[in-house]
Structures are given as C-alpha cells and as structure tokens.
Amino acid sequence: MKTIVLLSEANDPISGRPHLSRLEAQAIGLAANLDKTPQGLHVGPSEEGASAALGHGLSGLDVVETSVGEDPLPAIAGFLKNALNGNEPPALFLCGRRGEGGLETGIVPYLLAEALDLPILADAVAIRPGEVQGTLVVDQAMAKGARRRVTVRLPVIATVHALAPPPQPFAYGRMRRGELRRHRADMIPAAATSAESTTPVVGSHEERPHRARPKLMRTSGTSAGSHNLHVGPEPDEAARLILAYLEENGIRRYGND
Amino acid sequence: MSRIRKDPRAERATKTVAEAGRRPRLNLGRREAGPASGRPRRDPWREWAASLAGETVIGPERKRYDRSQRQMNRADAARFARARPGLDATDISPGQPALRVVDEPAFVVFAVLEAAGGRLSRFDRQVLGAARLLADAGDGGGAVVAIMPESVEGLGEAGADRVFAMPEAATPAIRAATLRGAVDELCPRHVLFAEDGDSADIARRLAASVGEPLFADVEHLTARQAVRAIRSGRAEIGLAPPRLMSIGEDRAKPYEAVPCEARPLETSAPSRLDDPAILSVEIIPGDPAKLALSETDFVVSAGNGVSDFAAFRDLAAAMKGTPGASRVVCDAGLMPRQAQVGASGTVLAADCYLALGISGAPQHLQGIAGCEHVIAVNTDLHAAMIERAGLAIVQDAQLVMPALQKLLQERET
Structure with missing residues (x-):
C-alpha cells in the first residue's frame, strides 16, 4: 500500500535549529511496516530538517519550495490531489499530531482532510493492513493506556501519537541513497482550501516572550469524615466496605458483568 | 469596599451576657452571624469545627482533626451536615441563593x-x-x-x-x-x-x-x-x-x-449520523499492571504493614490496580524502585489510591496529593493516612488482604 508521510517545518525545542520532528520519524517507522518504499512530502522554504527523514527510512522525498511565511496548505493539498488522481494513487497519509517550533495548533491534517475530502484518524500508535483488501486497522491511543482499534476504508489520513514505536535510527548512507525530488510551487495547481484557518488568530496579534504560568495545584475533592472511619471491623466487613466504596465512586466494577 | 463595616460597639453588645444579681460579663467566644452582605466569604471557624474528624474511642479522649487544609466546598459542607447533625456547617456562605437560574440567556x-x-x-x-x-x-x-x-x-x-x-x-x-x-x-x-x-x-x-x-x-x-x-x-x-x-x-x-x-436543552433531536469510512470500532482497555504509576487511574499500594508481598501482588492484579509501594518497602528491596510513591518516587495523577499498611509520611502524602479518593487500611488510628483517607479502616492490612482476595474470587464466580 502506497504511503506518504507529511513532513513539517520543525525546529528543535532546545537549539531552535531546523530538525526532523520525532513524531514524523515515528510515522516513517509505521509507514515502513506497510510500504517497502515509503515516500515523503515537505512543503516549505528549506528541506534542511526534513531531508533527515531519508536517513530514518524514507526512500523518496518530494520537496515543494515555497517562500518564507507562505501558507503551505494549498501546495500540500494540490500535490496530494495530483497524486490521488494519478496512476498508483497513495492509500495512506501520515502526519505528526502537532507541529514543533511553529504555531503548534495541530490543525493542518484536519484542514487537509477537509480539502481532500478524506477521513482522518487521530493519535495512531499502531497500523496494519486489514483482512479485507482496501482496509486498514489503526490503534488509537486513549487515556489510561486504553487503545481504540478502528478498521477504516482506504484512503485515509492518520496522525501519529508519541506512544507509537520509537523511530528507526538515522543512517547517513540511507540518507545519501534516498531520492530527493524538488518541485516548484507554481507548477502545482493549488487546491481550493479554507486557507485562513491555518493561522490560529483572527486579525492582528502581538507575539511576545513566553511567561511561565503556574498550573493549578491538584488537591483532592473529598475530605475525611467520621462516618467513613471504621475502627476494628472484621476483615470480611472491611473488604466489603472497600469494594463498596470503589464501586460507589465508579473507580472499578468487580464481578461477572 | 462593598463589605459592611464592623461596628465594635454592637459586637460588644452581642457578646455581653447579663446575669441577674451579678455584673454583666463578656462571652468572647460567642460568634453571631453578622448581617449577610451577599458576598461569599469563608468562615474559617466553621470550617475548623467541621474538620473535626472524630474522637478516640479507647483510652484518653483525644480529638482528631483533618488538617489537610482542603477548602470546603458546598458538597462537602452538606456531607458534614448530614454526618454531624449537631453542627450547622451547611451555611458556609450565608446570603446566597440555593440555585442559580439563568432564564433568558443573552x-x-x-x-x-x-x-x-x-x-x-x-x-x-x-x-x-x-x-x-x-x-x-x-x-x-x-x-x-x-x-x-x-x-x-x-x-x-x-x-x-x-x-x-x-x-x-x-x-x-x-x-x-x-x-x-x-x-x-x-x-x-x-x-x-x-x-x-x-x-x-x-x-x-x-x-x-x-x-x-x-x-x-x-x-x-x-x-x-x-x-x-x-x-x-x-x-x-x-x-x-x-x-x-x-x-x-x-x-x-x-x-x-x-x-x-x-x-x-430543548432542541430538535439530532439525527443519527453515520461514518461511512469507519467499518468497525473496538475499545481495548489498558492493562493496569503494565502501566506506569504516573499514567494509571487506580493504585494499590503497600507499606510497612504488609509482609506477604506475593499475596499483595495477586491482590493488586485481582483489583485491576497498578501496584505501588512506600519508600520503606522499596528501600528494603521488597518492591521495585519504580513502584515507589511519594516525593522521591512518583507523584500520582490517579483518581483512587488504596493504601495498605501505610502510615502516611509527609513525603508520601505529597505523592498522593492529587488523588481524589484515598482508602487507608492501617492499625494506627492516629496515622496521617487515616486522617487523609475518604474511607479509613483501622485494621491489620495482613488480615484485610486475604479477605479482599476471597471476596473478589466470590464475585468472579
């Protein structure tokens, strides 16, 4: 199944230099399980960070060069639309769940899904082909270690969660062997998108240095009361009280149901 | 300031107790509720009275206070009022209506x-x-x-x-x-x-x-x-x-x-939509035994009052909780270090904490500060963990563990 990994313009959170986002490196790992030759797509002014993706297991990378500060969404949508209409269309598009070093809203995959009219699944941690041809089984990460296993019809867009398997190690030779294809932005027909949505703000806003704000203190909601103090009950009675308390407060439910 | 000014003379007058044949004396402990200003204010005196968790049954009388300095919300106040009918702790913020109604929202x-x-x-x-x-x-x-x-x-x-x-x-x-x-x-x-x-x-x-x-x-x-x-x-x-x-x-x-x-809300009933791309959905619950302590929602924890750790691990598995331990137990090598709860171990984000034989050192209580429900099983009535717990059982944890295990097995069959 042909897979395309979307690579964002990411900056290292410590040094601020362009690098490959870890989520996207994990996405390449997931794609390599499905596709022998996973492809990448990067739209932006430079491919300095994204080209490292070839070293993590991509076999080819398409780079569409745009000017600094330009919205990449029309170019991404246009490129993918071309690919979907061509022969051997891609079946799966993988992205990281949030960007790094930019506005970090995580909305680009959703706008892309809207523009391409494809279903989108969030927070994938494992992906494998379904039993029926043209389907895919995606495990989504949920709170408290739970997973949601969704069978979905292809083609689909999926965002990758940080709990996905760690990325393949970087190999310099693999990066040199990978094929880098450059395209000019004006050669790609821009798809109609609701492009203003990529920016998280309406009108003007000022950007200022970040100020750390303390989070709320976590305190417990309930207090002790004498009615809940049991001095020297029989062990069986104590066990019954504990299970009743757990079930009353909806922590766990024990039994056959 | 919207607050009503204090009138020291009037306050003195309310504290004066007139007794026939003797000169008037002042009862300084008397506290009348002042006129309601409509402004919500805490009453620390009432909260303190309400934090009285009980008295010792055996031995010399000793009062136990819940000193965890948790703010009293209305639900708690109502609960205390039910538990202690003699104490009027319901009216924590006087002068407010019982229900807030917005009829025609803007x-x-x-x-x-x-x-x-x-x-x-x-x-x-x-x-x-x-x-x-x-x-x-x-x-x-x-x-x-x-x-x-x-x-x-x-x-x-x-x-x-x-x-x-x-x-x-x-x-x-x-x-x-x-x-x-x-x-x-x-x-x-x-x-x-x-x-x-x-x-x-x-x-x-x-x-x-x-x-x-x-x-x-x-x-x-x-x-x-x-x-x-x-x-x-x-x-x-x-x-x-x-x-x-x-x-x-x-x-x-x-x-x-x-x-x-x-x-x-009265709205037109939303029509049932369906998602044509999704063929099937299945939820796989997480295995609490494999979860990290910081991620889980229910921790079953052992302290110095537990000696049979094989039984403890079985119990944690049967209760579908993540096993934890206090510092003493981890230092002794009876539980792995990553199971340690507290300031130098893991600070929990769990909803519920079951403490078996843990007295509750301050560093341990820091680790469970965010837990909403705490259950304590301990032999010492005056232990800090008993004071902190929402359900406190003064009993030997070694006796309660097999009883819990037996009860869980009965439920299973």
Whole structure:
C-alpha cells in the first residue's frame, strides 16, 4: 500500500535549529511496516530538517519550495490531489499530531482532510493492513493506556501519537541513497482550501516572550469524615466496605458483568 | 469596599451576657452571624469545627482533626451536615441563593465534555469552570451549555446552566458532526474543549469544518484575554477570547459557587449520523499492571504493614490496580524502585489510591496529593493516612488482604 508521510517545518525545542520532528520519524517507522518504499512530502522554504527523514527510512522525498511565511496548505493539498488522481494513487497519509517550533495548533491534517475530502484518524500508535483488501486497522491511543482499534476504508489520513514505536535510527548512507525530488510551487495547481484557518488568530496579534504560568495545584475533592472511619471491623466487613466504596465512586466494577 | 463595616460597639453588645444579681460579663467566644452582605466569604471557624474528624474511642479522649487544609466546598459542607447533625456547617456562605437560574440567556457558551464512564473528571470540571468564567464575563447573563455523550450527575454543581446530551456515538467524526449541528443552531459565543484525547480531536474537526481558527491549548484564560504558548514555549500570543478554544489541563479553575440548574436543552433531536469510512470500532482497555504509576487511574499500594508481598501482588492484579509501594518497602528491596510513591518516587495523577499498611509520611502524602479518593487500611488510628483517607479502616492490612482476595474470587464466580 502506497504511503506518504507529511513532513513539517520543525525546529528543535532546545537549539531552535531546523530538525526532523520525532513524531514524523515515528510515522516513517509505521509507514515502513506497510510500504517497502515509503515516500515523503515537505512543503516549505528549506528541506534542511526534513531531508533527515531519508536517513530514518524514507526512500523518496518530494520537496515543494515555497517562500518564507507562505501558507503551505494549498501546495500540500494540490500535490496530494495530483497524486490521488494519478496512476498508483497513495492509500495512506501520515502526519505528526502537532507541529514543533511553529504555531503548534495541530490543525493542518484536519484542514487537509477537509480539502481532500478524506477521513482522518487521530493519535495512531499502531497500523496494519486489514483482512479485507482496501482496509486498514489503526490503534488509537486513549487515556489510561486504553487503545481504540478502528478498521477504516482506504484512503485515509492518520496522525501519529508519541506512544507509537520509537523511530528507526538515522543512517547517513540511507540518507545519501534516498531520492530527493524538488518541485516548484507554481507548477502545482493549488487546491481550493479554507486557507485562513491555518493561522490560529483572527486579525492582528502581538507575539511576545513566553511567561511561565503556574498550573493549578491538584488537591483532592473529598475530605475525611467520621462516618467513613471504621475502627476494628472484621476483615470480611472491611473488604466489603472497600469494594463498596470503589464501586460507589465508579473507580472499578468487580464481578461477572 | 462593598463589605459592611464592623461596628465594635454592637459586637460588644452581642457578646455581653447579663446575669441577674451579678455584673454583666463578656462571652468572647460567642460568634453571631453578622448581617449577610451577599458576598461569599469563608468562615474559617466553621470550617475548623467541621474538620473535626472524630474522637478516640479507647483510652484518653483525644480529638482528631483533618488538617489537610482542603477548602470546603458546598458538597462537602452538606456531607458534614448530614454526618454531624449537631453542627450547622451547611451555611458556609450565608446570603446566597440555593440555585442559580439563568432564564433568558443573552448568549451561550459551549463546554464540550468527555465524561468518561458517566462521571465528570477534574479536567471536565475545569472546562466547565472556564466556560462559566466566559459566560459571566462583561455584563454576564450568558448560559453554559454542557455537551457530553452520556448523561452525567453533578453538572449543576460544576456550573452548567443547560445540558445537551449527544446521541452516543462511537467515533469522533460523528460527534463532531453532531456538534456542528448544535453550533449552527445555537450560535454560541465560545466553544470550549479540553486539550486531551477525543476532545482535542473533535475541536480540530469542528474548526476545520466551520472554517474558523482554533486557539489550541490555552495556558491562561481570563474574561479579557486568552494566552497560548507557541514556538516550543519560547513565545506566546494573547488576544481577546476567540470563538473556538481548547483549554490545557490544570489551567482553569473549576466552578465552586452556587449550583446552577443544569436544565435539559430543548432542541430538535439530532439525527443519527453515520461514518461511512469507519467499518468497525473496538475499545481495548489498558492493562493496569503494565502501566506506569504516573499514567494509571487506580493504585494499590503497600507499606510497612504488609509482609506477604506475593499475596499483595495477586491482590493488586485481582483489583485491576497498578501496584505501588512506600519508600520503606522499596528501600528494603521488597518492591521495585519504580513502584515507589511519594516525593522521591512518583507523584500520582490517579483518581483512587488504596493504601495498605501505610502510615502516611509527609513525603508520601505529597505523592498522593492529587488523588481524589484515598482508602487507608492501617492499625494506627492516629496515622496521617487515616486522617487523609475518604474511607479509613483501622485494621491489620495482613488480615484485610486475604479477605479482599476471597471476596473478589466470590464475585468472579
């Protein structure tokens, strides 16, 4: 199944230099399980960070060069639309769940899904082909270690969660062997998108240095009361009280149901 | 200042006790409730009286106070009043109405809740608190509409004026489509989400579908300004609260004043939508034994009062909890170091903590400060853990463990 990994313009959170986002490196790992030759797509002014993706297991990378500060969404949508209409269309598009070093809203995959009219699944941690041809089984990460296993019809867009398997190690030779294809932005027909949505703000806003704000203190909601103090009950009675308390407060439910 | 001034002479007059044949004396301990100013104020004296957790039964009389300095909310006050009929702890904030009603809202604010398992989580309460803040902003008169997939108790206390139950839907795509219908119908001024799990997913789906920007992961929210970090926390942007926002965890205060009415909203019943791309959905619950202590929701923990650790591990597995331990036990090598709970181990984010034979050193109590429900089993009535616990059992943990195991096995069959 042909897979395309979307690579964002990411900056290292410590040094601020362009690098490959870890989520996207994990996405390449997931794609390599499905596709022998996973492809990448990067739209932006430079491919300095994204080209490292070839070293993590991509076999080819398409780079569409745009000017600094330009919205990449029309170019991404246009490129993918071309690919979907061509022969051997891609079946799966993988992205990281949030960007790094930019506005970090995580909305680009959703706008892309809207523009391409494809279903989108969030927070994938494992992906494998379904039993029926043209389907895919995606495990989504949920709170408290739970997973949601969704069978979905292809083609689909999926965002990758940080709990996905760690990325393949970087190999310099693999990066040199990978094929880098450059395209000019004006050669790609821009798809109609609701492009203003990529920016998280309406009108003007000022950007200022970040100020750390303390989070709320976590305190417990309930207090002790004498009615809940049991001095020297029989062990069986104590066990019954504990299970009743757990079930009353909806922590766990024990039994056959 | 809107507060009513103190009148020392009048206060002195109320404290004077006239007795026939003797000169008047002052009863300085007498505290009459002053005239209600309508302004909510704490009464530390009443809270202190209400924090009396009990007296010793055996031996010399000794009072036990719950000194954990937790703020008394209305639910707790009501609970204390029920438990101790002699003490009038109900009227913690006098001069306020019993129910807050917004009949004709000037505008509405949506709070999209997860409410997993039919219960409001801490995060859900924070989202409702943020929605309440925005509904009361400016001239006020707004109504908070809680939107969740199943019916939930206690929405009124958490600050919801109206309740809109979505049809139970398995996938976020269907929930987002239903929400889109509600947004088109009611035109809310703000729609608030939790920046977590499915809520974050639905927020982005809605933003993409209505074509409006999403102000994601808000760090600081007031009526005038919403602030979020960008560029990996190097910079931030702040602007007047936009329409679509998702709130970060532990960033907004939950609502803790007069209960709202939580009236079901009369709208056209949303039609059942379906998602043609999704073929099947299956939820696989997490295995608590494999989870890290910081991620789990229920910890079963052992201290010095437990000697049979094989039985303890079996019990933790049978109770579907993650095993934890106190520092003493980990130092002795009876449990692995990563199971240690407390200041030098893991600080928990769990909902419930079952402490077997743990007395509750301050460093250990720091580790469980965020746990909503604590159950303590300990032989010492005066242990700090017994004071902290919502259910305290003064009994040997070594005797309670086999009884629990037996009871669980009976339930299984």
